[in-house]
Amino acid sequence: MKLLLTSLNSRYTHQNLAIHYFYNILKEKYDVSLEEYTINDRIENIAYKIYRGGYDLVLFSIYIWNINMSLDLISYLKEISNVKIVAGGPEVSFDYEEIFKKSDIDFLIIGEGEEVIESLLDKIQSNSIINLHGVLYKKDGEVQGNSRYNIVQNTNNIPCIYLRKENINKNKYLYYEVSRGCPYNCKFCLSSTNKGVRVRDKDIVFKELKNILDSKVSIVKFVDRSFNFIPYHYDLIKFLIDNDNNITKFHLEIHPSLISDEFIGLFKKARSSQFQFEIGLQTTNLQTEKEINRVGSFDDIKEGVLKLKETGIHIHMDLIFGLPYETYEIFKKSFNDLYSLKIDKIQLGFLKLLKGSRLREDYKIYNYRFLQDPPYEVISNMWVSIDDVFKMKVIEDVVEKFYNEKNFEYTINQLEEFYNSPFDFFEDFASFWEDKYYLKNISKSGLYDAFLEFLIKKELDKRDVLDCLRIDYLRNNNRSQKSLISKYFxxxxxxxxxxxxxxxxxxxxxxxxxxxxxxxxxxxxxxxxxxxxxxxxxxxxxxxxxxxxxx
Known part of the structure; x- marks a missing residue:
């Protein structure tokens, strides 16, 4: 049986860990190939290449960003060949009746598939009766099999794919997992469906990471939900610092309530650009935190983050708009609380009711309206209206373009004295931005022209403010570029x-x-x-x- 493992990544620089694990499990026993495409590739081109490969079976790894295109591609393949289709991943592990109804998939793997994939293929090849945990199939128009969610309890059984340098692509982000699961049970997150954290042995992890460091990969993104919950995360950080190659950057998602003085102290010896942190704050509203099972008070989080900032490491923090009990006005406070930390990047996200999450199961309780197709984003609920959501969309665009890129850092800081709060400034600017520039393609220098236009319209074109805008412009642009601000040079x-x-x-x-x-x-x-x-x-x-x- 000739097999293909494939997935449609969101961009070329990304990789799919799951199919690389499967490849290492199957390569000694089967004639198996691995190909990764992107959602920007044309379906017919992918289908033709797969068709020309003469495969008997194709396995797809399906996620929120690729499910619709994957199902279209599967339908295309079924039209032009007799290939069997196996699918796995978060987007097909729930609502499987609906998946079978609207697709031509032959077999579904529910949950984590590393321990079941070989047995499934053996039974397909021998045409045997399939009775495996977490494997479903359709027979005579009925869904049959066992729908129990697969969990790999011993994560040391997950293949070590980075012990061989040929598996390391220096041109792509390298994704790495030390643990699976999350110690917390936030209702909006898929990790809440399975309690507990399963951690790989330290010796195995260190061997792989040493090989990765020796290969001088540019970026390694740990996919662990709470990196600083890993029991040996202190030793792991020390290992990465002691074996630093002066090239590789590590992206860690850490839980804010677990930021300790000892943890912060580890990074004082680190290279300035060796690490970057992603921290999910999500909200500072106590009633919301309680409702979604979020752990950690903002006062404690603030203290930890401010200490972490002293290390000089890049910090990216998230808020989610649309959570229970958080109105537009209450969200302002969450934003201002986060803004007060002056971290490197603020990500304004919008609640998605993911398949399998508790909030999706209970959506009627909160009167949620949400998109029925990916990304399942919330449209409204009991506390925020459609207008609130779209207003926040514009504010998110302004924050991304004018705060996160740090091209207007001095000007925005100078403008704080003219507004009651940071959110009031971004809200005011967003109102101007929506009328003239939202959803338009604006050049980098054009952003400065728009900002100057806003200052003039709001009568904020004071000398100190304009001086700051000149500083921001000249530190990021060549004076020879045409710009409205040139008259102030x-x-x-x-x-x-x-x-x-x-x-x-x-x-x-x-x-x-x-x-x-x-x-x-x-x-x-x-x-x-x-x-x-x-x-x-x-x-x-x-x-x-x-x-x-x-x-």
């Missing part, structure tokens, strides 16, 4: 620039790492508020005009 004459460079030669070379005689090629000089600013590499150095006052 105060360009220095070349002779004055040369004198400034000569006076501050040592300071400039120490700051830039460039020989001062080449500095004009890589930098821009501007006079702002009586001082000379040198802009280079997204940063700037302030120089006094008079030699005696240089700093």
């Amino acid at each position: 105060n360009i220095l004459e070349k002779n004055e620039v040369l004198k400034t460079v000569e006076r501050n030669k040592e300071l400039i070379e120490e700051f830039s790492g460039i020989d001062s005689k080449y500095i004009l090629k890589y930098s821009q000089f501007e006079e702002i508020d009586g001082k000379i600013y040198m802009f280079i590499k997204g940063n700037f150095l302030i120089l006094e005009k008079e030699e005696d006052n240089d700093k």
Whole structure:
């Protein structure tokens, strides 16, 4: 039996862990191939390539981002061949009756499939009766089999796919899991369906990670739901720091209530860009936290995050709009609470009622309306209206473009004194943005023009604010680009620039790492508020005009 393992990833740089595990389980026994495509590829092109492969069976790994395209591709394959189809993944592990009804799938694997896949293929090949936990199939128009959700209790049985360097693609994100499951039971999350955390042995993990580090992969993303719950996570961090290759960056999702002083202390010896953290705050409303089984008070979380910031590590934190008991006005407080931490990136997410989650099961209790197709995003509930949701969509766009990219950092900080709260500013800007620019393709320099237009319209074009906008523009753009802000430039004459460079030669070379005689090629000089600013590499150095006052 000739097999193909495949999945449609959301982008080329992503990989699907599940089919790589399956490949390592099956490769010694079966004629098996592995191919990964993306949701941007054309269905007919993928189908033709699979058809030309002459496969007897194709296994699809199906997720929220690829289910519709996967089902269309499966239908296409069934039209042009007699290939059998096996499917697994979160999107087919629930509502299996509906999946069978609207698809041409032959077999479904419910839950984690590593311990059942080989037995299933053996029975398909021998045309034997299938009676396996977590395997369903359709016979005579009826769904048959065992629907018990598969769980790999001993995660050491999961194949070690990164012990061989040929399995490591340096051009893609490398996904790695130390544990499965989550210690918490948040009602919006799929992890709440299965209690408990299963952790792989430290020796196995360290061997794989050493091989990954030796391969000098750019980014490793741990897929563990709460990395800092892993019993040996201290030893794991120390191992990564001690074996640092000066290249690899590790992305960790950590639980905010588990940020301890000991955990923070680990990173004081780390390379500045070796780690980045993703932290799911979700809400700071106590009633909401209780309703969704969320753990941890904001006061404790705030203390931990502020200490974590001192390490200089990139921090990305999430909020979810549409949770129970959180109105638009209450969400403002959650936003302002998070904003007060001044972390690197704020992600405004919108609640999705995922298959298998508790909130989806109880959606009628909260009067949820949500999209029936992926991504199952909430449209409204008892506390927020459709208008609230769409208003927040625009605010999310503004936060992403103007806060998260850090291209307007100084200007936004300067504007805080004109608004009662950070959310009020983003809400005000979003109202302007929706009228003129929302959903339009705006260039990077065009964002500065839009921001300047907003300042003028709101009569916020004060000198200090405009100075900050000039600083933000010049540290991120070349002055030669056409921009409305160019009329506020105060360009220095070349002779004055040369004198400034000569006076501050040592300071400039120490700051830039460039020989001062080449500095004009890589930098821009501007006079702002009586001082000379040198802009280079997204940063700037302030120089006094008079030699005696240089700093």
